[in-house]
Amino acid sequence: MKAMSDLQVLPLVTDGSVSTRTAGDRLELLTALITAPNFDPLFRTDVIKVPRDHPTYGWGCAVSGCQRAQGPARDFCKVHELEWVAAQKAGQSITEFHMAAVPLIPKSRIDPPPCVVCPDAPAWDARQLCYLHGSRWLRHHADVRGRKGMLPVYEEWLAKQVPFPHFGQCKVLPCPEQASSPLGLCHRHITHYERDRKPGGARPAANWARWIVTRNKPVPIEYADRSLFERWCRETGLANRANGQVSLLGLRPLVKAEIKWALFQHGNNPTEGMIWPLVWVQYLIDDCRDQRVDSLADIDQGNCRRLSRLLLFGMLNSLRQVYFTRDDTKEAGFIETDHFGVRFASCHSHIDLTPISQRWLRDLIWDMFANRLLTDPPKSRSPFDMSRRACAELSAYLEAQAPGGGHDPGTDRLPYGGVRRRPTPPRRAWSPYAETPPYEERRSRHRYEVHSVRHLQRRPPRAPVRVGLR
Ligand SMILES: [Zn+2]
Ligand SMILES: [Zn+2]
Ligand SMILES: [Zn+2]
Numbered sequence: 001m002k003a004m005s006d007l008q009v010l011p012l013v014t015d016g017s018v019s020t021r022t023a024g025d026r027l028e029l030l031t032a033l034i035t036a037p038n039f040d041p042l043f044r045t046d047v048i049k050v051p052r053d054h055p056t057y058g059w060g061c062a063v064s065g066c067q068r069a070q071g072p073a074r075d076f077c078k079v080h081e082l083e084w085v086a087a088q089k090a091g092q093s094i095t096e097f098h099m100a101a102v103p104l105i106p107k108s109r110i111d112p113p114p115c116v117v118c119p120d121a122p123a124w125d126a127r128q129l130c131y132l133h134g135s136r137w138l139r140h141h142a143d144v145r146g147r148k149g150m151l152p153v154y155e156e157w158l159a160k161q162v163p164f165p166h167f168g169q170c171k172v173l174p175c176p177e178q179a180s181s182p183l184g185l186c187h188r189h190i191t192h193y194e195r196d197r198k199p200g201g202a203r204p205a206a207n208w209a210r211w212i213v214t215r216n217k218p219v220p221i222e223y224a225d226r227s228l229f230e231r232w233c234r235e236t237g238l239a240n241r242a243n244g245q246v247s248l249l250g251l252r253p254l255v256k257a258e259i260k261w262a263l264f265q266h267g268n269n270p271t272e273g274m275i276w277p278l279v280w281v282q283y284l285i286d287d288c289r290d291q292r293v294d295s296l297a298d299i300d301q302g303n304c305r306r307l308s309r310l311l312l313f314g315m316l317n318s319l320r321q322v323y324f325t326r327d328d329t330k331e332a333g334f335i336e337t338d339h340f341g342v343r344f345a346s347c348h349s350h351i352d353l354t355p356i357s358q359r360w361l362r363d364l365i366w367d368m369f370a371n372r373l374l375t376d377p378p379k380s381r382s383p384f385d386m387s388r389r390a391c392a393e394l395s396a397y398l399e400a401q402a403p404g405g406g407h408d409p410g411t412d413r414l415p416y417g418g419v420r421r422r423p424t425p426p427r428r429a430w431s432p433y434a435e436t437p438p439y440e441e442r443r444s445r446h447r448y449e450v451h452s453v454r455h456l457q458r459r460p461p462r463a464p465v466r467v468g469l470r
Helices: 026-036 078-089 094-100 132-150 154-157 188-197 206-217 224-237 253-268 278-291 306-324 326-331 359-375 380-401 439-458
Strands: 048-049 246-248 333-336 348-352
Touching: 026 253, 078 094, 078 132, 132 246, 246 278, 246 380, 253 278, 306 359, 326 333, 326 359, 333 359, 348 380, 359 380
Parallel strands: none
Antiparallel strands: 048 246, 333 348
């Protein structure tokens, strides 16, 4: 059991002054949580740069000294992963593998320093030149060697270079990189634009380099079809996802805040067990951007990547705790243990009660759970799971045997002093167990729960009280 901090769950409202949080105040609510002092500032920005050894979202290869990014849901980079598979087949232990593995440097710089000439442009090549200066040097090198048959002196060439102006951020909507040319694209997206055969035919005016030096003004761009170029910039995705960054650029405000909150919450609750590789997080963000959703709740899961759906489930779980008050959860047919400051080890906060179809019965068990969480929380979730399952069996029995399916609370004088008929087997869809226990065991549980419900009917739990978590 773990008590949540007062930031991790909302202030509890039990007096009815706030009936719901499921309407238009969601963004306001999340904004307040995200700007609170206890929120990790790492997740506040629209471009989240995660340290490679972050305890939850770490992305560096596990080989000591290797600077490459690990594969999603893997420990090693691609090269070391293949080497590890081969080492396993050869009977090597993990310790032997780590001792023998040679650390690698990335093929392209993950966090490049500035160009040695231009202070605002990221370095592109091994000489630490930006894309434009690097291209110029290659042209100069080929020209001198072709004309004079000799190698140019790099230092002489470098001394004549002047810095290019800052071209701003890349025009591709989600791309956080700095632009490397007057076209307004980073060097990776310049390559993508050429690969896509230059939609819209955008190109800088002729002699644009001289234009910058002599006129000190932005370079005019010529288009064959400007709208086509702008559409390409809107619809093109990121060029690099394996760099420890998550780009929320281009998302609508609410879904952006939801993802920030969910990432923060997941970092606080590693007991949930599921890993969230940053590449998969970015896939989900890309799907949200493509579908232009306002909220994660609006996303069409049928049009998502499979990996996006895996993360979406966890993110909606953490949002449900924020968007629903206790009263809302009772109305909707579930209970969140986090709302009571209780989190059982290796369990979600969410307990689904919707398999209990009779509203009066579902409310009774909700009250029973709430009372237990407030007054005497158990050490594990098992008592709740057993009660939930037994009440679901009772619900199924009432549906099949009681007049009107047992939905009328007037039939609360349960027509048995113990169940004599075999109850209808529960539907598999909601059963948390892989195997159904033997009938005798189910019947004894069932009787126990019937007595619990009858006891509750005679002596309802205490009225909920306002409880502060600290
Ligand atoms: Zn590696
Ligand atoms: Zn430069
Ligand atoms: Zn770019």
